[in-house]
Amino acid sequence: xxxxxxxxxxxxxxxxxxxxxxxxxxxxxxxxxxxxxxxxxxxxxxxxxxxxxxxxxxxxxxxxxxxxxxxxxxxxxxxxxxxxxxxxxxxxxxxxxxxxxxxxxxxxxxxxxxxxxxxxxxxxxxxxxxxxxxxxxxxxxxxxxxxxxxxxxxxxxxxxxxxxxxxxxxxxxxxxxxxxxxxxxxxxxxxxxxxxxxxxxxxxxxxxxxxxxxxxxxxxxxxxxxxxxxxxxxxxxxxxxxxxxxxxxxxxxxxxxxxxxxxxxxxxxxxxxxxxxxxxxxxxxxxxxxxxxxxxxxxxxxxxxxxxxxxxxxxxxxxxxxxxxxxxxxxxxxxxxxxxxxxxxxxxxxxxxxxxxxxxxxxxxxxxxxxxxxxxxxxxxxxxxxxxxxxxxxxxxxxxxxxxxxxxxxxxxxxxxxxxxxx
Numbered sequence: 001x002x003x004x005x006x007x008x009x010x011x012x013x014x015x016x017x018x019x020x021x022x023x024x025x026x027x028x029x030x031x032x033x034x035x036x037x038x039x040x041x042x043x044x045x046x047x048x049x050x051x052x053x054x055x056x057x058x059x060x061x062x063x064x065x066x067x068x069x070x071x072x073x074x075x076x077x078x079x080x081x082x083x084x085x086x087x088x089x090x091x092x093x094x095x096x097x098x099x100x101x102x103x104x105x106x107x108x109x110x111x112x113x114x115x116x117x118x119x120x121x122x123x124x125x126x127x128x129x130x131x132x133x134x135x136x137x138x139x140x141x142x143x144x145x146x147x148x149x150x151x152x153x154x155x156x157x158x159x160x161x162x163x164x165x166x167x168x169x170x171x172x173x174x175x176x177x178x179x180x181x182x183x184x185x186x187x188x189x190x191x192x193x194x195x196x197x198x199x200x201x202x203x204x205x206x207x208x209x210x211x212x213x214x215x216x217x218x219x220x221x222x223x224x225x226x227x228x229x230x231x232x233x234x235x236x237x238x239x240x241x242x243x244x245x246x247x248x249x250x251x252x253x254x255x256x257x258x259x260x261x262x263x264x265x266x267x268x269x270x271x272x273x274x275x276x277x278x279x280x281x282x283x284x285x286x287x288x289x290x291x292x293x294x295x296x297x298x299x300x301x302x303x304x305x306x307x308x309x310x311x312x313x314x315x316x317x318x319x320x321x322x323x324x325x326x327x328x329x330x331x332x333x334x335x336x337x338x339x340x341x342x343x344x345x346x347x348x349x350x351x352x353x354x355x356x357x358x359x360x361x362x363x364x365x366x367x368x369x370x371x372x373x374x375x376x377x378x379x380x381x382x383x384x385x386x387x388x389x390x391x392x393x394x395x396x397x398x399x400x401x402x403x404x405x406x407x408x409x410x411x412x413x414x415x416x417x418x419x420x421x422x423x
Contacts, residue, residue, distance in 0.1 A: 002370070002423050003399045003410070004392035005384055009251035009291075010416040014242055016234030016257040017406050018043035019264065024051050024091045025169070025199055026230045027062075028099065029206040030071035031055040032177040033225035037206070039069045040231040046404045047089035050112075054084045054096045058103075073227065079106035079150055086112040086144070088334060088375075088404050090119050093144060094166040097124060098174035101133035103150030111145040115334050115375055118143055123160045124167045130157035131171075131182065154180025154222070161190035161215075163329055168218065169199040175220035176208035184218040191329050193303050194265035201263055205230060233259040237266030237306050238406045241381040243289045244310055245416060247278055248317065248389040252290040253416055259285065265304040272299055272311055276318055294318035301358075302326030305333070308358075309382035312341050315361040316350045317389055325358040334376040334404075341379070344371045348386060348394055370395040377404035384409075388418060 023043040028051065030037035042048065044064070052069070056062055057080035061072040077099055084100075086093040093112055100108035111117065122142025128135045134149040153174060159167055168184060175182035190196070193215050200210050207226035211219045234257035246253050260267055260282070270287060273280050275297045279290040296318045301307050305327045315322035330337040342354040347369040351362040366389065373379035375398060383396040399422060402409045410420045 001397070001399050003384060003387065003396045004421040005387040005413060005418050006392040007249045007388060007416070007418040010245045010249050010253055010418060011251045012416045013254040013256055014412040014415055016239035016255050017408065018232040019235040020045065020047055020238070020405050021091070021195060021198055022202065022232045022262070023048045024095065025173070025202040026232065027051050027055055027069065027071065028095050028173050029202055029208070029225055030073050030227070031058055031060045031077070031099070033073040033206050033227045034075040035073060035227035037071045037073060037227040038229045039071065040229070041067055042069045042232050043235070045407055046087055047092065050085065050087040050089040050092040051095070054086070054092060057082060057084055058099060073225070075224070077103050079103045080108050084108065084110040086110060086116055088113050088116055090116060090164070091166055093119070093121070094124060094164065095170040095173055097121070097135065097146055097148055098128065098170035100148035101128055101131070101135065101150065101153045102174055102177055105150045108148045108150065109145060110148070116144060120163055120332055121146060123163060124170065127157040127159040127167065127171060131155050152180070153178040154182055156183040156185065158185040158187050161186040161188050163332055165190060165192035165195045168196055172199055172203060172210055172218060172220055176203055176210060177224050178220070178222050180222055182220045186216050190215045191302055192265060192305060194263050197263035202230065233262050233264070235266070236264050236269060239287070240266065240269040240307065240310050241385065241406070241409065242412055242416070243269070243273065243287060244314060244385050245388060245413065246289050246291045247294060247314060248385050250291040252288065254286050254288045256286045258287055266307055268301070268304040269307050269310065272297065272307065275299070276314060296320035296322035298323045300326040305330040306378060308337050309341060309378045312345065312359060312361060313382045313385050316345060316363055316366070316386065318363060322361045323358070324361070325355070328357040335374045335379065337376065337379065340374055340376065344379070344383065347371060366390050366394065368393045370397065372397045373401060375401050377401040377406070381406065381409055392421065
């Protein structure tokens with residue numbers, strides 16, 4: 001399918017989609033909390049459905065309603081009776097691989113779609129081995145499918161910090177329900193630190209004992225979890241694709257349902273928008289963005305790599321040069337986002353230089369092009385904004401990928417006055 005998006009101006013208000021990160025983490029914690037937990041305002045998307053399905057396979061009982069997930073957790077996860085399909089979700093794969101090490105015995109098999117089966121897992125497998133858990137790649141190349149043998153987990157491990165913070169989050173989540181204390185030593189510098197802050201926030205709410213020394217060493221105690229109630233906040237990163245709409249087409253919009261008090265890496269976008277010259281107003285639970293001329297910036301997205309696609313397309317319509325750095329780990333996402341953006345943006349006559357850890361972008365006169373997001377949901381939504389900026393001159397393939405994280409993306413654009421043509 002091909003998408004074109006047009007609008008003379010955008011206006012109105014939409015509610016931010018619930019946070020994908022917090023939905024994953026709260027369901028995982030509730031799985032390990034014996035008793036009934038309630039998670040309000042969860043995100044229902046392909047990624048979070050993968051986590052919900054995995055929790056069921058580990059023995060939790062879940063009841064999903066429109067605005068709530070009720071979870072009856074277990075003290076010890078059972079060995080799944082079927083393969084865990086993480087689909088396109090790296091978070092699901094990493095967290096559930098660690099939880100698989102808590103089962104009483106037997107083997108857990110985890111896999112995913114073609115993209116997920118290329119994403120690195122070897123650092124996590126090596127860390128689990130140091131903690132007494134046998135886990136390996138069926139292809140012996142450090143990628144899914146993964147097999148995990150249940151047993152006892154605990155002790156001390158070291159793990160690289162430069163590939164994915166999801167490795168650390170998974171170890172912390174499982175570690176709090178392990179038989180013995182667990183220590184994680186970070187090798188090198190840890191990327192995406194606010195995601196670790198989000199993990200720790202959720203774990204403490206569910207009664208876990210987690211401590212850290214800066215971002216170089218983390219500890220869990222085998223105190224386990226207790227049931228809790230948690231309301232998932234709006235997702236700044238996903239809402240950012242709506243915040244950018246008036247900067248592409250003109251107008252003014254408001255995104256409601258946002259809470260800056262809980263740690264979110266992608267709150268950084270609000271700061272980047274202001275740095276680029278956007279008119280941004282923050283109020284009680286909302287962000288309002290109005291049309292403005294943008295200027296290029298130098299920006300380090302080391303702790304918020306998921307913002308790379310949206311900042312790249314904003315750079316394409318800004319005056320001057322934008323240099324994005326610190327996102328080497330974006331090469332290990334649903335696609336190699338650095339390379340994919342460089343190749344696809346060039347098709348639209350945008351001047352792009354690919355660097356080892358980011359992109360340098362200078363605007364050009366946008367021309368008719370057909371952009372391929374390569375099955376990557378964030379690339380699709382970013383390219384959809386370029387279509388909006390050109391009145392539909394730019395066509396975008398693969399709209400189905402938005403269901404991974406933001407199933408209502410195109411419906412929300414329509415609410416703001418956009419014409420969305422799918423053929």
